[in-house]
Amino acid sequence: MVIAILALQGAFIEHEQMLDRLGVEHFEIRQKKDVLRPFDGLIIPGGESTVIGKLLQELDLWDTIKKRIQEGMPVWGTCAGLILLAKEVEGGTPCLGTMQITAKRNAYGRQLGSFFVENTFADCGKIPMTFIRAPYIEKAGPEVKILAQEAGKIVAARQENQLVTAFHPELNESPAVHQYFLNMVAGV
Secondary structure (H helix, E strand, C coil): CEEEEECCCCCHHHHHHHHHHCCCEEEEECCHHHHCCCCCEEEECCCCHHHHHHHHHHCCCHHHHHHHHHCCCCEEEECHHHHHHEEEEECCCCCCCCEEEEEECCCCCCHHHCEEEEEECCCCCEEEEEECCCCEEEEECCCCEEEEEECCEEEEEEECCEEEECCCHHHCCCCHHHHHHHHHHHCC
């Protein structure tokens, strides 16, 4: 199994470190030739969604990535990645728009609105969740499975081959969400 990590901006190194801990082969996507390499799943990290979206266009990555997601390639978007995958974005413009969710940008406020909690994720029990200028999911289509909520807001969801988290699992010690994604990629 090989996982690609979009490394244009944001918290991609932390995802690499977690995959290293789990013994999973990975590489960075920084330019067009990288996205043409074979890989089994893609992580779109947190960062600034507007900047990442602009770079996807400028580097001619947008069409290829969107097509692969639509064809069933597993993808996981954390924070900004959630916004990039959302079909609708409150306070912003959709980018890839492949997941039937409405994301609310900066829903928890600016940098000072960042926080940490422990809450239930999928069938993994309670895990640490770090929120940094995080979005949440305002609405989810009927085919979207809710995986986690915080204070009544949807903060993790899955639609077929797509996983999104409003929080940053890569910033904590628990590998639970990364393992959940790897199981998705493996078809487990």
